[in-house]
Structures are given as C-alpha cells and as structure tokens.
Amino acid sequence: xxxxxxxGGKQYRAAKDETIIVEKLEGEAGDxxxxxxxxxxxxxxxxxxxxxxxxxxxxxxxxVRQGKAKKINAFNYKAKKNQRKRxxxxxxxxxxxxxxxxxxx
Numbered sequence: 029x030x031x032x033x034x035x036g037g038k039q040y041r042a043a044k045d046e047t048i049i050v051e052k053l054e055g056e057a058g059d060x061x062x063x064x065x066x067x068x069x070x071x072x073x074x075x076x077x078x079x080x081x082x083x084x085x086x087x088x089x090x091x092v093r094q095g096k097a098k099k100i101n102a103f104n105y106k107a108k109k110n111q112r113k114r115x116x117x118x119x120x121x122x123x124x125x126x127x128x129x130x131x132x133x
Contacts, residue, residue, distance in 0.1 A: 031129045032068040033087050039067060042087050042126045052120035055091050061124065063087040069131045076131065084132025089124040097121050 030043035036051025042063070053061055066085035069076045076082050096118040105112045 029069070029071045029129050029131070031066050031070070031082075031085065031087050033063045034065040034067055034081075035063055042089070042129065044126055044129055047092065047123060047125050049121050049123050051122070052094070053091070053122045053124075055094075055122075057091050057093050059091045060127075061089050061091060063089065066132075069129070071131055082132055084130075086130045086132070087126060088128040088130070089126045092123040092125050094120070094122055 030041055033040050033042045035053070038051065040048050040050060042048060055061060064081075064086050066082045066087060067078055067080070069082050069085050076085070078085070097120075099116045099118050101114070101116045103112070103114045
C-alpha cells in the first residue's frame with residue numbers, strides 16, 4: 029500500500045517504512061508529522077484518486093533529521109567588462125520516515 033502525498037508544492041510517493049526527503053517542515057528530529065494532502069492511495073488493485081485530495085486519507089511520519097541539500101552554484105559575468113558575480117544556495121530539507129498510510133474512505 030502506498031500513497032502520493034503533496035507537500036511543499038511537490039508530490040512524493042510514500043509507503044510504510046520508507047524514507048523520503050521533502051521541503052522543510054517545522055519540527056525537530058523525532059517529532060510526529062501528519063500529511064493530509066493525499067492525492068492518491070493504492071492498496072493492491074484498489075486505487076483511490078482524489079479531486080483534489082482523497083477524503084479521510086492521511087500519511088503519518090516521523091522526522092528523522094533536518095538538513096540542507098547540496099549547494100547550487102551559479103556564476104554571472106559580462107564579457108570584456110571585468111564584471112563577475114558568484115553565488116550559491118543550499119535549500120533546507122526534512123527527512124521523513126513513513127510510519128502509517130491510512131486510506132480513509
């Protein structure tokens with residue numbers, strides 16, 4: 029049984045005992061999180077698709093760690109003008125371990 033969950037503007041496949049990395053969620057390591065925006069639930073041959081979300085379906089998870097993604101480096105320059113600009117960014121992210129997928133109705 030697995031579910032497609034929407035969080036942080038993206039969709040993720042979540043099954044029990046799997047670990048997923050999502051956009052940053054509030055909380056500390058060990059805290060419980062409930063994701064209620066479930067787009068689809070698949071239980072064997074039975075598939076429930078929401079419009080936009082499946083009623084009563086939830087995914088429960090615990091936060092494993094808070095961290096940052098790999099650094100994105102960018103560089104701009106203007107030829108023959110000696111203008112150079114370098115910058116980078118590390119997106120915050122949360123690692124979740126899925127504990128339960130509840131199908132709802």
